[in-house]
Amino acid sequence: MTTPWQRVPTDLAAAMRPRLPATVPAIADAVTAANPALAATSKTKAETSRTKFDRDLRTAVQVALDRFLDLAGTDEPALPPPIREVFVALGAAEARENRGPELLLGALRTAARLLLRAASQSLAESRPVTVDEIIDLSDATSAFVDELASACTDGLARQLREQAGEGDRRRRRAADLLLRGGAPADVAREAVTAIGWPALDRIVPVLLPPDQARDARFRFAADGVVAERAGDAVLLLRSGPRAERPVLAEALAGRAAVVGPALPWAEVPEAVRLAERAGELIGTGPDPVFVEDHFAALALRGEPGALAALSSRRLAPLAGLRPAQREQLLVTLASWLRHWGSRAAVAAELFVHPQTVSYRLHRLRDLLGPDLDDPTARFELQLVLTQRT
DSSP, rough: OGGGGGGSOOTTTHHHGGGGGHHHHHHHHHHHHHHHHHHHHHSSSOOOSSOOHHHHHHHHHHHHHHHHHHTOOOOSSSHHHHHHHHHHHHHHHHHTTTOOOHHHHHHHHHHHHHHHHHHHHHHHHHHHOHHHHHHHHHHHHHHHHHHHHHHHHHHHHHHHHHHHHHHHHHHHHHHHHHHHHHOOHHHHHHHHTTTSSOOOOEEEEEEEOGHHHHHEEEEETTEEEEEOOOEEEEEESSSGGGGSSHHHHTTTTTHHHHHEOOGGGGGGHHHHHHHHHHHHOOOOOOOEHHHHHHHHHHHHHTTTHHHHHHHHHTGGGGSSOOHHHHHHHHHHHHHHTTTOHHHHHHHHTTTTHHHHHHHHHHHHHHHHHGGGHHHHHHHHHHHHHHOOO
């Protein structure tokens, strides 16, 4: 099979090699100038006369020109493995800089034009050049640069696959650490930092059918990690806007999901257990099941984690009080619930004046708001306070 460079004049190498010391930096500089992102990159490097970027670019240009001249008049393959690896590495370096192939391909187009011009001028200075020779040179430079582009894009794709694989490994490690529990704080923090989470805070677990794992990874890529188990998949979402209930209710509609409570990262195993128990108790359907709606039912079935979560949720408005003041109000609230709102009975039980009971109840209404009139909230408060004593 005839190669495009087989038709290149065999005297090209002799005519052009003396010009390479000037041609290589000229092409490298022109490529940098024609691609602003490359120019910006080189300026951010160390302030030396030849940055690593400059050296790498000039090396690549030198290798490419030497190889093109070696090919003139031959039927050899464009890039033997050692030379091809130079351009594979160039593509990989672009991927590590988080740049796509567009910049590389633009640089190669610039280099192709300059290579054709330099080759044509070199021949023209040594002898007359025919139109057919110019056409053959154009075909050869285009085909040769296509081979360079193929090597660069292979390197870029290879690096992206490696980075994706490393990212998947880090995400699996973070998910395993959180699910297993018991990891030291610095180890867990390092694991989530490696996947781009800014902090290690509260986590919301979501149980999903196994066939939902891939979709969950795609939907919650930046905010969640997914662990696949024998019978389900567990999505662990970091606290934030995407872990809020209204957002999850919409995102998980029709996915047979069970959404566990938002608990501190060290309590992820307990949060997952509560989600599992809620799924067993309630079952799943088109709408996601939110465990927080079933804390009382789980607590009555002996789940201490559910009672703790329910207590934290119902008594949160009193968390900012001084301990003595908080205790006083909780005792009053428990008596008031037990006596169906009878202030006289509460006063008698607590050995205080009815006016004192009125004052404390007024304070409780300020803190708890409409919960004191909601039957479900009152039942849950009574459950929490009964277990407390």
